[in-house]
Amino acid sequence: MKTPILFAMAGLFLSLQLNAQTAEKAEPEFLKYQNSKWVDSIMKTLTPNERIAQLILVAAYSNRGEEHKQEILKLVKKQKIGGLIFFQGDPESQAELMNDYQQAAEVPLIGAIDAEWGLGMRLDSTISYPFQMALGAVQDDELIYKMGEEVARQVKRTGLHINLAPVVDVNNNPNNPVINYRSFGEDKQNVTRKGIAYMRGMQDHNVLTSAKHFPGHGDTDTDSHKALPQINHPFERLDSLEMYPFRELIDAGIGGVMVAHLNIPALDSTGVPSTLSKPIITGILKDSLGFNGLIITDAMNMKGVTTGNEPGVVDKKAILAGNDLLEFTEDVPRAIAEVRKAIKKGLITQKEIDARARKVLAVKQWVGLNEYEPTRTENILKYLNTPGAVLLNRQLVEASLTVLKNENNLLPLENLDELKIASVSIGTEEETVFQETLGLYTDVKHFQLAVDAGEEEIEAVEEALENYNLVIAGIHDQSKYPRNSVKLSEDLLDFVEDLAENDNTIISLFKNPYVLTRFDDIEETPALIEAYQDSEITQEMVAQLIFGGISANGKLPVSAGDKFKAGDGLEVEGGIRFKYTTPEDAGMNSEVLYSRVDSLMNEAINAKAIPGGQVLVAKDGKVVMYKAYGLHKYSDTIKVEKTDLYDLASVTKISSALPALMKLYDEDKFELEAGIDDYLPYFRHSNKAGIPFRQILAHQARFKPWIPYWKNTLRKNGSFRWNTFKKDSSARFPVQVSEDLWLHRNYKKKIFRAIKKSPLEKEAKYKYSGLVFYLLPSIVEEITGEDFRTYINRNFYDKLGATTLTYNPSGDFPLDRIVPTESDFLFRQKSIHGRVHDEGAIMMGGVSANAGLFANANDLAKLMQMYLNYGEYGGERYIAETTLKEFSKTQFPDNDNRRGLGFDKPNLKYKGEDNNTAKDASKDSFGHTGFTGTMVWVDPKEDLLYVFLSNRVLPTRENTRLYKLNTRTQIQQALYDAIKK
Template sequence: MRLFSLRSVILCSIVFCGIQWSSFAQQQPEFLEYTNSKWVDSVMQQLSPNERVAQLIMVAAYSNRDSQHKNEILKLVKEQKIGGLIFFQGTAKKQVELMNDYQLVSDVPLLGAIDAEWGLGMRLDNTISFPYQMALGAIEDDTLLYKMGEEVARQVKRTGLHMNFAPVVDVNNNPNNPVINYRSFGENKIKVAEKGIAYMKGMQDQKILTTAKHFPGHGDTDTDSHKALPQINHPFTRLDTLEMYPFKKLIDAGVGGVMVAHLNIPALDSSGVPSTLSKKIISGILKEKLGFKGLIVTDAMNMKGVTTGNQPGVVDKKAIIAGNDLLEFTEDVPKAIAEVRKAINQGIISQAAIDEKCRKVLAVKQWVGLNNYEPLKTANIDKELNNSHAKYLQQKLVEKSLTVLKNDEEMIPLRRLDTLKIASISIGAEKQTEFQKSLGWYTKIDHFQIKNKATASQISALKKKLKNYNVVIAGLHDHSRFPRNVIRYSDQVLKFIAEITQDEHTIFSVFKNPYSLNKINKIEEASVLIEAYQDSELTQQKAAQLIFGGFKADGKLPVSVGKKFKAGDGLETSEKIRFSYTRPEDAGMNADFLQNGIDSLMHQAINAKAIPGGVVLVAKDEKIVFQKAYGLHKYSDTIKVKASDLYDLASVTKVSSALPALMKLHDEGKFSLEDGIDDYLPYFKNSNKAGIPFQQIFAHQARFKPWIAYWQNTLRKNGSYKWNTFKKDSSARFPIKISDNMWLHRNYKKKIYKAIKKSPLEDKAEYKYSGLAFYLLPQIVENISGEDYRTYLNENFYSKLGATTLGYKPTEDFPVTRIVPTENDFAFRHEPIHGSVHDEGAIMMGGVSANAGLFSNANDLAKLMQMYLNMGKYGGERYIEEQTFKEWTKTQFPDNNNRRAIAFDKPNLEYQGLDNNTAKDASTKSFGHTGFTGTMVWMDPAENLLFVFLSNRVLPSRENRRLYTLNTRTQMQQVLYDAIKN
């Protein structure tokens, strides 16, 4: 899929290859070339003098109002012949429908505009909001703002409009500014200009007219011009060199429009009139001094900053006389037209001046393509607006905006998770936040919330609990629609924040306006301080990922915060060390192809009753780009599968338990593939297994029998159990739980060992899959390491990885509701299996074996597999030497037609079509394993690609083999490769 047109890519490369915008001579707005075009001439000839005035008027339209409002707009279009509409609240689909209707009755196509400073989400429901401009001001890479401009333009056009009243290029140098503030790129005039130009160019290169606003600069005021007329008392030199600087640069760069603010600026016009009505400011400065020839637009003409003391219609006339070309939000259209006609008749303004303005408006209409207007379709509009590329861009902008202001001793990204006991606190929240949920993907964390107005007793109780933790991660939340410079915390909560900043290992992520940092005592003394700029689910997710090293931070503070921080402050974190949770585009994969392909195959499998449900996880380049749960726990159930649910991994245990332990022990010189079982278990000396090297055993070429039905050896001929095998109740002699009514003798493991020892060997040394040796591996690991097997795995792998659900006997740590059931066993256990291992041999080993027994959710299993894919490294720590991994994941006996590596499976040596064990495009370097319950993990170093598939295909019975006949897993695996290629 081509994300950008060739023209856009070329423009992007030209614009952003180190060239400074100021190096260009002034570029004239492109639309001006049409002011005397044949189309404009023809329209002008058809327009009456009144209609030419009407072309300068834009009224407010809403797509969330009733038919009365629609009829009012239709009447203005048909009778008054207005030139355009500015749309406000509503939905995209309704907006398109209305615009089609309005265009249908208009003699001259209507110019449609919208305030979409941060995207359509500023006005329309269920559309994308990109970060506010204050957050964008923190981004170092302005090419991202250019791309945002492209995407916003595409979305504005898709909703039937042609003009965006953006970007805001006010220099916000007043923290108390109530109306600009977070809508500004910051306090540095140069950066404001550069970012404004990047955003503007992105939109205008896609034929959306932009308006730089709010001229001559609304950044240094503490009054909202919606409510009153702000006054700015700076001298001309200051205004000329600071406030107006970005406007000059955007004019030089070819901005199409400039919006004039409602401001009283004595240094520019001592009369006291709002700048919108000031001929000195508009005609004298903007047009003559700055040479702007583009479209001059008023700020909304219903705002108190301009309406106070001025009647509707009369105020519009004054704005036209002052030099504006387009009136936004005219409240009384007939009177506005009449007042302008009166001014013409009185000689205050000439008909020629009106005609010049009208031609500008018409030229804009031709430039945006309205001379060839066609109605828009509404089909699929929501899907098209919320497309994957836009979401990826939104995510990238958030990532690049996050600003690390403190990182004492490089505390983040957090390392050595096994040494950390972490608590998270969401301050200003009443329930678990997205921030906390996202933190939980990395390791075990205990979550707490504290309200804005928490009581002293609530705070005291929380402080006692926090004494049990050595790391505290605090999120400061607002949850208001806009990140204003407001603190809603009580004095007691503010005192609590100040106290915990003094703790040595406290991390703060502030999901609030950066100016608010100046209102929080001692916040600058926290060990780690992250400014996230706004409180959205996406910023919360990304802040959590940053803390754990999912990506590197490089944002820079766009404004100064009192004496605490300066504009430009911002630390880079050291490196990416763990998964990021991102979108497929971030790893060069086609999101739609991936989503549709996996969805289709999963729905096929579920509908065919091959599986009741499952979880699919895909990671590429150490980025989880897809993680989704499907279906139900069981066919007759109503419990939906969640991505966090635990599955019985079955034979995936073979590569997830003893194997990494033995690799580590191999690196330490304590284990060798050349040794045999008898070298580590003397019991096997003098057996037919003695001397057979582990290289052959793990490659399934040791002539071992595939399996032994241990449970059947417990039966008498009459079907009852032998006396020293099972009892109905537990006791000291029968402590091993098989089911509620089956308890195994404590020494039965010896019988399993004996059965393995005495089992005959196959006649020929060739590939034959066998799980026998894997029953012995836990004891071998214990004998070599001198540690308990489960403890060894947890301490050396699972806990360090943060894989907190990966382990044996899941009901010891998790409720059974989080565990997906497997088979309804009516042969051995005589009950549905839920919460214990499915494999009969493994349950008879107490649930702890290396052939089966592990449970995990997809996310935690992926951490171990990613460590494998990284050749032994994850989270900034090396677990196993790279050379060991390369050797153990290599095909061992290809000359014997054996594809297997050391325990890992490999692709067939020759592709076998639909019966192949992997996707056709899986490389020869790839490796993985499948499990009897319907699980699969596969890693491909050639593409740095990881695939995890969890299901319970054995429910209700292992005889259900539809997952195999459908070939779901390998077909799905191929989808990943296709998503890379497309």
């Protein structure tokens, strides 16, 4: 069925239409089918009773077994009901059941569901989009339209046709127990815009929608599931506020309206529920508002309508009042019989029943049931949970986040090197996703306080927090739904008040915004974020907002007492640090990316090329993949975690002294045309004197590739010389090489002497050499007058939040977080764990620019992203753009040398499987690989970053399967393929 022009254009020009008054009232599309040939043909086959039955929706479940199925089949076959409304279950079972029910039906069944926030409202294993209160904060209504499109797609895929949404009640009563977070808010204009956007998104894709709960359920303090609420406002107020969104949606062409169970004296003085009120349904909804679409009752099993009314009888009353479709009829045979009696008594005519039946059949034709085909159930979960659907959910959550306070522009956080951060998750006993995500950005100490935390527990946390200059608190919900309630102990409430009064606090409320009134002085918090609900995605997003991974521009959809008013909300600009998201958010295909990388990693692990590893991929500053694979060692059961540290080997070359040299180059303290002897006078009378660093860093200085320093410590019998190693530490032997091996304090001089005396190659051409990188830390110290580690930590790692990027990690991290490397039976006679694998680096005390750094993929990626950004990250410039471009370009291409300054570059000519990078890596890309099985690479052309960490040298460096499989570059090519797709 072709989408009519009116609604096709609605999607294209939605933003214009939503902000303009509807020029002309639009009738529901399905009405054009009321007298179609198909409807005529069906009407001719229906008996009077069957025409009544078309007006009935029966409740169905996909999790209640065979007995329930047979009950429904009986109603379908014998009573010829018009349709079903599905409640709890799973999508595959529901689709299969609907197919069975349709097969049993003589007239196709209409299928309905309450999917206000998506199928997840009723069905497991499906997406729950943000509740409407959160959506009310979203400023881009096009996102709401897209949600409508996506929900329509999912609803249809489960075999259904009507979504009993959107809720367009204006929630102006904070104590409303039944609407509340289901409403877009208290501003009728905002509610209307959001309602129209959601409605159009669905109806443009032939899913009928039903605005609810007419004439407005927002100002009630009673749950109509349990009793009949009463609204005592005068007609003028009801007309101008409660009914306003319904009027606008009717004019915009909504197909259905659901009537609430309410007692509204100003509209009907008899006291009957609005569902049974002819003055309200016929007099106001039909006649005054001119609604000709499908009028649907709220569930007919709710206490608000059943009290004092018997099943069947109450359904008759609803029909007499003017409803077209009865939801959740409890006694179908009696309902039909009661309506037949009403016809005989002249309370309603058969003609009126027929007209309503035609309306229902017209809807069936509009949704395509005149050409019914069974719903396909294969791969239904994959179809429902597409990457696009998942991304939309994240986009909606991100767009909803509302910053209510941001004193001194605390958000997003800057100057990480000056912050000592603690997080407190309040209302939970375990580390939260919120805290886990905060930890992606820098070192954060986490605390938790349960709902019933007492004075002692709180005091212990308070005492610990005194050691930190920034506290990030998350107040979590204790229920599935963000109700207007707080279950925290009085002591915890006092604790939150104390936090709010500190000038070093960020508070994130993962709860209903009305709850803000329950916390004394929370409005005094320096930075306050309203997050609306406590889903894992929301927790992720708030953490990213705090550190500048994403922006915020949400506006509060309701007032929170006198603390905050509807419309409050500050804009916070993000995009300064990593955003952790999905591949589709960066224009990549997740199926291609995940399947290919997973396959290649599993191939390498199964071939025992590596025991495990980490892979991180970022594009456009967005981390789209960050996974850990396999084990620490082949022989153990310790799984690799994303927080584990790997020996970076030669990746150290571009991650330690090189950024220092570039910074010093910016400051005119380091020159590329100078030589080693200009900074280390010891080399003045050597064959290295005068060779410029441009040649040295490009590996074109005729230096020997390497020197096996450790071999010079051995006697002919294999024992160590007396002045090299001892089994215990002392003032003369302070350099630890292993648990029982300590190096002489002056041996570093011998290493320098060996480098100084090493001969030069005959020809000045490309030859990879690590010799100068042993010297670079000393050169940096000579230039700066500062300890090398202190310098790079202070100027780079601490500011980046790269807290695992470190030398000698066993001093700061437990061994079970450090992945082991080789079993060294040549030199150390030990399995290497927690210390650098490179023999020369460990003889330098573990601190060298040739090797020695450890990190996890995430922290290493921060440094690489700074390079990819040409010197900037986290809102701070580290290195000049011109400098990074100079260092990362090929220096001597005419000499068949691909290298930049320190950085590796793609081969000048592609070498097939022997190439050092993926085929599609651009000539502008740069990075490095490491002996232990590591690789980092960035490509400015695609704004692409790739980190691969492994320990391929375990158990021995002779394991070269990783090279033979070409795993690292094959994975890199998969990234480009995912972009192409």
